Amino acid sequence: MxxxxxxxxxxxxxxxxxxxxxxxxxxxxxxxxxxxxxxxxxxxxxxxxxxxxxxxxxxxxxxxxxxxxxxxxxxxxxxxxxxxxxxxxxxxxxxxxxxxxxxxxxxxxxxxxxxxxxxxxxxxxxxxxxxxxxxSKKFKMVGESEEIDQIKTIIAKVAPTDARVLITGQNGTGKELVANWLHEQSDRSKKPFIEVNCAAIPSELIESELFGHVKGAFTSANKDRAGKFEAADGGTLFLDEIGDMSLKAQAKVLRALQEHKIQRVGSDKDIKVDVRVIAATNKDLKTEIKQSLFREDLYHRLAVILINVPALKDRKSDIPLLVNYFLESIAKQQGVKTKAISGKALDILMAHDWPGNIRELRNVIERLMILGKQKIDEEDMKLYF
Structure with missing residues (x-):
């Protein structure tokens, strides 16, 4: 009514x-x-x-x-x-x-x-x-270990502020998940969350991707184009794998953080932007700084708050919760009935060191959902371990 x-x-x-x-x-x-x-x-x-x-x-x-x-x-x-x-x-x-x-x-x-x-x-x-x-449920943070509780506590305190956050950790640990949580629990949650994978963009294109360009700025620039900073105006810009960004692009990012304005490639016109920057890396940036591969001044601008996401082998107590979560969520995605898992099969998962971290665990569970028996047991595990 x-x-x-x-x-x-x-x-x-x-x-x-x-x-x-x-x-x-x-x-x-x-x-x-x-x-x-x-x-x-x-x-x-x-x-x-x-x-x-x-x-x-x-x-x-x-x-x-x-x-x-x-x-x-x-x-x-x-x-x-x-x-x-x-x-x-x-x-x-x-x-x-x-x-x-x-x-x-x-x-x-x-x-x-x-x-x-x-x-x-x-x-x-x-x-x-x-x-x-x-x-938002896609970005649910699963786990009750001390390490995950600490991260949740930091997020609860930091998310409502505009403080910049640097997220560190191995590949596959869930750095993107932490960034999404920070955005969704912030006052900027209704505005865009824009992600840029710095490692996936060639160094000659990263500046155009971040700051945009004007027509004629380079050979293929046949029209004006806004960059990710403008797209994220009012919201959050997530710079994933920032350790792979070129020094030239780092200098421009530093200026954007200091002055809250950017210039498109090929233009000298300043554009004001209101963006919260969250960065992530799997590299040791302090080592990168010593090798002159990363700007120290940019590091200090980004690392106002540091969050280190632990490897899965360091939070194995969360594996049973993660397994059940993936079994249920994958079943919903595929439109099938969820499967059970035996204690012995779970023991095998707990014993593995998971070099690929949560990403590897999810892939294994997805394969078991497709190929395993209705109750996954140690026989099914022989396919992978």
């Missing part, structure tokens, strides 16, 4: 609007407010689906109600009702984030159509929120 608030100081107009809506759909639950102050109280107490809000009202006007909704970040489509003299104000409310506006006297078809669109928009928005929650 859709909940709709009619905020209008004239009782006769409220009555007409209510009649129109209840005739359109008897399942609509209609709330009424005679002024902006009363409207805000209802918005606070009820989970509404949309609001019809007059611009001119006593106590608080429609603009103030809209401002309140936006300031509180309430997901609520606001349809503004404007008199003939309020059109300019109505247009301003659209710039503020109103869903639409209807002129008095309202055209019946336009009114109903706007409400239908607002309600469907709200449904879509709620589905997107559910989808985001499902996506």
């Amino acid at each position: 859709a909940k709709i608030l009619i905020a209008e100081d004239e009782a006769s107009i409220r009555r007409v609007l209510k009649n129109i809506l209840t005739e359109e759909d008897s399942k609509f639950e209609i709330f009424e407010a005679k002024d902006g102050q009363e409207a805000i109280k209802i918005i606070e107490s009820e989970k509404l689906d949309t609001v019809l809000c007059d611009i001119k009202m006593p106590k608080k006007d429609g603009v103030e109600v809209l401002s309140y909704v936006k300031e509180q970040e309430i997901d609520l489509p606001m349809i503004m009702i404007s008199g003939h003299g309020d059109i300019e104000t109505a247009v301003e409310t659209m710039k503020m984030g109103a869903f639409d506006y209807i002129s008095k006297p309202p055209d019946l078809n336009r009114l109903l159509n706007t409400i239908r669109i607002a309600l469907s928009h709200n449904d879509l928005h709620q589905e997107n929120k559910k989808l985001r929650k499902k996506v």
